[in-house]
Amino acid sequence: MEEEWTPKITLFCCNWCSYAGSDDAGVGRKQQPPSTRTIRVMCSGRTDPGFVLTALMEGSDAVLFTGCHIGDCHYISGNYKAKKRFEMLKEILDEIGLEDERLQLQWISASEGSEFAEYIRKVTEEIKAIGPSPLRQEWMK
Amino acid sequence: MNIGDRIVAWSKDEEIKKEGASGGLVTSLLTASLKGELADEVIALQKISEFEGVPIRTSNVDEVLKCSGSLHAAPINLTKFAVRFFEEHPDGALALPAKPCDARGIVEQAKRKKINLEKTYLIGLNCGGTMPPITTMEMLEKMYEINPDDVIEEEIEKGKLIFKTKNEKKAISIDELEEAGYGRRENCRYCETNIPVMTDVACGNWGAGKNETFVEIFTEKGIKLMNNAIELGLIETAPATEKGIKIREKTNSVMEKVAKKWHEKIFVPIEDRLERFHYYMDVMEDCIDCEACKYVCPVCACDESKCIDFYDPIDSYKISIYHLVRLLHLSDSCIGCGQCTDVCPAEIPLTILHRRIADRIQAKYNYVPGMDMKIPPSFEVE
Numbered sequence: 400m401e402e403e404w405t406p407k408i409t410l411f412c413c414n415w416c417s418y419a420g421s422d423d424a425g426v427g428r429k430q431q432p433p434s435t436r437t438i439r440v441m442c443s444g445r446t447d448p449g450f451v452l453t454a455l456m457e458g459s460d461a462v463l464f465t466g467c468h469i470g471d472c473h474y475i476s477g478n479y480k481a482k483k484r485f486e487m488l489k490e491i492l493d494e495i496g497l498e499d500e501r502l503q504l505q506w507i508s509a510s511e512g513s514e515f516a517e518y519i520r521k522v523t524e525e526i527k528a529i530g531p532s533p534l535r536q537e538w539m540k
Numbered sequence: 541m542n543i544g545d546r547i548v549a550w551s552k553d554e555e556i557k558k559e560g561a562s563g564g565l566v567t568s569l570l571t572a573s574l575k576g577e578l579a580d581e582v583i584a585l586q587k588i589s590e591f592e593g594v595p596i597r598t599s600n601v602d603e604v605l606k607c608s609g610s611l612h613a614a615p616i617n618l619t620k621f622a623v624r625f626f627e628e629h630p631d632g633a634l635a636l637p638a639k640p641c642d643a644r645g646i647v648e649q650a651k652r653k654k655i656n657l658e659k660t661y662l663i664g665l666n667c668g669g670t671m672p673p674i675t676t677m678e679m680l681e682k683m684y685e686i687n688p689d690d691v692i693e694e695e696i697e698k699g700k701l702i703f704k705t706k707n708e709k710k711a712i713s714i715d716e717l718e719e720a721g722y723g724r725r726e727n728c729r730y731c732e733t734n735i736p737v738m739t740d741v742a743c744g745n746w747g748a749g750k751n752e753t754f755v756e757i758f759t760e761k762g763i764k765l766m767n768n769a770i771e772l773g774l775i776e777t778a779p780a781t782e783k784g785i786k787i788r789e790k791t792n793s794v795m796e797k798v799a800k801k802w803h804e805k806i807f808v809p810i811e812d813r814l815e816r817f818h819y820y821m822d823v824m825e826d827c828i829d830c831e832a833c834k835y836v837c838p839v840c841a842c843d844e845s846k847c848i849d850f851y852d853p854i855d856s857y858k859i860s861i862y863h864l865v866r867l868l869h870l871s872d873s874c875i876g877c878g879q880c881t882d883v884c885p886a887e888i889p890l891t892i893l894h895r896r897i898a899d900r901i902q903a904k905y906n907y908v909p910g911m912d913m914k915i916p917p918s919f920e921v922e
Contacts, residue, residue: 449850452864456857479921487901491868494897495859496817533817534858
């Protein structure tokens with residue numbers, strides 16, 4: 400029996416907001432597709448562009464940056480740095496021919512469990528629509 | 541002498557005047573900076589042949605004198621040599637001749653605290669482009685029909701490339717040569733920075749008479765540099781003529797226009813997304829992981845290279861992560877000097893790849909790298 404293809408999405412969560420947000424989504428029993436692989440980092444500013452590129456090369460169909468809302472960062476300016484990195488990475492990935500949806504940035508606070516679940520549902524649908532990443536190798540399952 | 545002054549100058553020493561190009565001013569300024577103890581060391585390009593030059597760092601005046609004369613077919617960037625100097629002598633002072641790409645590299649390194657710009661005397665050289673040595677030799681045989689070993693002097697004047705041997709002098713226009721695939725290096729063709737305004741003084745033969753150099757002074761350090769040489773009795777100056785100033789400006793604007801045309805011709809946007817993906821995948825496939833591009837890059841400033849942190853030669857990714865990290869790192873600082881393409885053993889057109897991305901990002905953040913010290917790198921976050 401052929402299974403329906405589900406995308407693999409790497410999700411970077413910051414420890415203080417979006418990780419707590421995803422926890423809130425679980426506690427609140429919000430339904431979301433099992434497409435994400437969550438990596439917790441202490442701050443969204445810790446998300447090195449190298450992490451993102453490695454995730455894409457290793458077969459992720461999309462990478463999501465999530466963190467505290469601007470102004471709410473536990474470390475004051477971490478999410479500003481994440482935003483800048485995201486913008487520059489976006490330009491590069493667009494230039495080498497990856498779709499816009501494959502790299503996304505979303506601010507999620509600790510109490511936004513339902514928004515978190517909604518966002519994951521939305522992204523999974525988007526990635527399903529555009530199909531597997533061109534960077535994915537044939538031997539990657 | 542004031543900032544903004546335009547003068548013509550030449551060396552008083554007959555020997556230097558004969559050996560050096562355009563009156564030997566740059567050689568004299570370099571020797572004067574050593575003699576007057578402005579600089580501890582100077583960097584100069586030692587001539588091996590018309591097609592080969594080796595950069596040397598020296599405090600010996602005689603060695604500097606051996607380096608006189610222009611070399612258009614030895615495309616070397618001196619930035620990394622200046623970085624090494626400040627690694628070894630953090631409090632030292634350095635003087636060096638700098639064409640626009642050297643100077644831009646040095647300014648970018650200074651922003652990243654690798655070079656102390658206050659103690660670096662930059663003698664700017666106007667630059668209309670450099671030529672790749674091997675193709676130039678081939679061009680001499682095919683287009684000029686002269687033996688490369690016989691060449692004793694080369695010069696670029698009024699859009700023509702001139703080669704002199706003992707008994708003849710041949711000139712062919714650069715446009716004609718570039719149509720045939722020879723001439724300047726590709727990145728020089730579309731380079732729009734011909735006068736290095738970020739240096740202390742800009743020297744060049746545009747707008748100057750025979751055996752003299754046109755000089756424009758940009759900084760206090762430049763005034764110091766010129767006055768030092770005048771006090772030591774090594775150079776003579778005269779005010780520039782109105783005509784000379786006009787010729788220089790015209791030459792510069794013509795060069796800029798030609799560069800813009802080349803830019804459009806070389807950077808044809810690839811509209812289709814998948815086509816773009818395959819283009820990048822195909823060109824990077826040839827990489828043999830030698831990391832030569834990293835070593836020559838004048839604006840690379842990591843202490844421990846970030847580009848090899850996430851990468852392993854045994855990776856079998858579709859696009860090399862090493863190059864992707866480099867593309868990202870240089871997206872704000874790439875000056876398009878062409879060193880990476882020059883050294884690449886697999887002949888990957890790296891400069892074009894870097895420029896394609898850097899053009900987008902530098903336009904987005906309105907940042908031109910290496911032009912002045914006032915604007916921080918666009919990667920910086922307040």
